Amino acid sequence: MPDRSVPPELYAEVLHFYGKQMQALDNGDFEAYAATFTPDGVFAHSPALPAARTRAGIVEALREFDLRFENDPVQRRHWFNHVVLEQQEDGSLRSTAYALILTIRPGVKAPEVGPSCVVNDVLVRDGSGLHLCSRAVDHDQEFAPVSA
């Protein structure tokens, strides 16, 4: 049976990857965010919307989403927590992480908090480092009530 444990060096490398990726997104550098995906990468931003495909498609989807803030300038911050990694049989890496979106408006000290999400990623290592094959985001407020 192959060893599928995740070495701590890889864990730290993925945390750093997320730091760079999400600072790029929150800085509005959509090209840099898209470049963290493989060329045929898939980004399912919300279960309610069709997934964006390819780096150009991801940039386009982000620009379109960004239009809603055109007359309402905000600074968004996507926080991550509790990253869990699993080596897959095909050599890719499954990653599951908590995400929380903060939205800050000019002059307002208290950010708008939420939604709380779970990010489901598949990462691969190629010649130039780690890249995302796919990202699918689940929103916690859309969970089906377990009881009643």
Next chain:
Amino acid sequence: MPDRSVPPELYAEVLHFYGKQMQALDNGDFEAYAATFTPDGVFAHSPALPAARTRAGIVEALREFDLRFENDPVQRRHWFNHVVLEQQEDGSLRSTAYALILTIRPGVKAPEVGPSCVVNDVLVRDGSGLHLCSRAVDHDQEFAPVSA
């Protein structure tokens, strides 16, 4: 004098341990959460309540706590931050971390935020990896005012 510095590989390993442990808890997999403790592990969930002891005792305490959400389905997320590790003389590892609990209700984008806590853990490494000997949680809102 023995070297008690904490190597960065161990630091990353503990972060990953917490990721897996807390995702298990928030997914309602209480057996998996309890299995992150040693067989005689002690979980002091709140200073106001008696500590749960042994894995079976921890599962029971979590099930009982969970009953309060029986008719009020929620998704809870326990975020951690600023983990600090200290090697102890007896070979165990003391860990202190910030924790913040988010409670999400169906259809409500903004989570309920709080309480803010400090988690006081003692970890040991045995044959199958890291395990918690004990966890004691302090709640920030219960601090004694320093002045006045």
Next chain:
Amino acid sequence: MPDRSVPPELYAEVLHFYGKQMQALDNGDFEAYAATFTPDGVFAHSPALPAARTRAGIVEALREFDLRFENDPVQRRHWFNHVVLEQQEDGSLRSTAYALILTIRPGVKAPEVGPSCVVNDVLVRDGSGLHLCSRAVDHDQEFAPVSA
């Protein structure tokens, strides 16, 4: 061209450095916080205020800031996220991180959330480990609207 990639061991070490540093600050141990700076370290706590210089100057600035809570006891928690490191040509390490301040009042479960900030650090390694040469904090609510 020199290799400026950041090894994962260093990334984990910086996360641990921040854990210890910020727990010291939130515990009110201003001397321990100031000791994480180099002797001539510079701490620009807010763009609106003059920077504090030297460890003694940093302790003084923190004590002065703390006076505002003299008759309003609170527990503050400075959370960090998405640390990004860059090796500089001069051997120092540039670090950019998200920060979110939580303020907890006695008996109140929900913390006050905000402001959301970005911490801009320069770190150096000397004989006794990592130290901050400088820290400059930007506040997200003070951003200039991009449009309109």
